[in-house]
Amino acid sequence: MDKLSVQKRILIGLTLFSMFFGAGNLIFPPFLGSLAGTSTWTAMIGFGITAIGFPVLGVVAVARAGGFFYLAERVHPRFAFVFTLLNYLSIGPCLAIPRTASTSFEMAVVPFLGSGNLQVAQIFYSAAFFVIAFVVALNPDKLTERLGKVLTPVLLVLIVVIFAGSLIKPPGLYGTPIKEYASGPLVKGFLDGYLTMDTIAALNFGIVISLNIKGMGVKKDSVVVGETINAGFVAGGILLLVYGALAHVGAVTGGAFGPAQNGAQTLNQAVSFLYGKTGLVMLAVVFFIACLNTCIGLISCCSKYFCTIVPGIGYRTWAVIFALSSFVISNVGLTKILQISVPVLSAIYPVAIVLILLSFGFQDGKRWRSVYVWSISFTGVISVLLSLEQAGVTVLHQIMSKLPIYAAGLGWIVPALVGVVVGVVLAMLNKSESSKA
Helix, strand or coil: CCCCCCHHHHCCCHHHHHHHCCCHHHHHHHHHHHHHHHHHHHHHHHHHHHHHHHHHHHHHHHHHHHHHHHHHHHCCHHHHHHHHHHHHHHHCCHHHCCCCCCCCHHHHHHHHHHHCCCHHHHHHHHHHHHHHHHHHHCCHHHHHHHHHHHHHHHHHHHHHHHHHHHHCCCCCCCHHHHHHHHCCCCHHHHHHHHHHHHEEEEEEEEHHHHHHHHCCCCHHHHHHHHHHHHHHHHHHHHHHHHHHHHHHHHHHHHHHHHCCCCHHHHHHHHHHHHHCCHHHHHHHHHHHHHHHHHHHHHHHHHHHHHHHHHCCCCCCHHHHHHHHHHHHCCCCCCCCCHHHHHHHHHHHHHHHHHHHHHHHCCCCCCHHHHHHHHHHHHHHHHHHHHHHHCCCCCCHHHHCCCCCCCCCCCCCCCHHHHHHHHHHHHHHHHHHHHHHH
C-alpha cells in the first residue's frame, strides 16, 4: 500500500488524539475558562501553543528524525539515552499513567460514593482499571481498531452533548478574569499547557502510531513517516475543537458559579446544571474513557521503548511491570501526584520545546551540533534550577529572579536563545577552519 485512504488516515488521527486526550486535557481547559472569564480566548491562544502546537510539532519532528532517540542524539548519545528515559518515566509509571487512574477515580467514582471508605474503593477501582488497560495494550498494533473506532467516537459525542447544552442553556455569562489571567492571560495559558504533558508524550507516541500504520499495510518507511505527520495534524485539529468547547463550558460555568477550585469541579457544576444526575453519569463515562485511552497508549509506548533498551525482557512483561507499578503509585492519591508533577514538568518541558524547535531551524544535526549542545545545555540547567526553586529551594530565588522574563515563568527562554547564538558562532568558526584546512 502506497498510502492510507482518507478514512484510515482519520482513524489513525483519532487514535493519536485518544492517546493525547486524558485526564489533564479534560480538566485544564474548563478550569482555564472558569478563571479567565472574558480573557478566556486570549489565554487559550497561549494554551494552544503548548498543548496543541508543540505536541503536533513534536510528532512531526520525531517522524522526520526517525525516532525520538535519533532526534535527541543530535545533542549527544548519552543525553539522548538519559532524556529519552526521563521522558518515558514521566509519561509512564512515575506520573502520567498513575494520574489516569487517580483522576478517573476522583471523577467517575467518588461523586457516587459519598463519605464511605474511599481508600478501599480506590484500590479495587485502580486494580480493575489497570487490568482493562493492560489487556487492551497487549496488542499495540490494534489500538486503531479499539481506540479510534470505538472508544474515541463515544468520548467525542459525550463532549459535544455537554458543549451543546452550554450553548442551548448557558449557566451564565463570561466572568471577570482573576489572578494572572487578568494581567497576563497569554503567558498564563502558555504555562498551563505544560500540565497536559502532551509535548513530552508526542516525542514518544510516534512508535505506537507507526506500528498501527504498518498494521494497515503501509510498508515504505517514507510513507509511514508522512502518514505519522498527517496523524499529528488530524489529532491537533480535533484537540483544538475540543479544547475550545471545554474552555467555553468552563467560562460560562465560572461566570454563573464563580471560579472553581479545579477543572473537575467546574465540569461537575456544568453537567449538574445542564443535565442533573444524568450529567454526572455522563461526565463519569467521559473521564473513564479519556483516562483509559491515554493509559492504554502510555503502557504501549513505554513497553515498546523499554524492550529496546532491555531486550531480554519482552513486551508483555514490561506491560505487566508498568501496570503493577502504576497501580501502586496511583493509590498515593491524585493531589500528591499533581504536587510532584508540576516541578518535574517544569524541568523537562522547556528542554523538549527547545529540542523540537531546533529540529526545524537546524535540520542538519551534524553541521549544527554545537547549536543543539549549547542551547539544550543552557535550557536544561536553568529549567532544573527553576524547578528546584518551585519545589521549595528558596535559596535559588535571589539568583533566578534576575533572569529575563522570570516573572512570567519563562526564565529559560533567553538562556536558550543565548545557547543558539553561541552554537551558531562556534559552528561557523568550525566551518571556516575546516575550509581553510
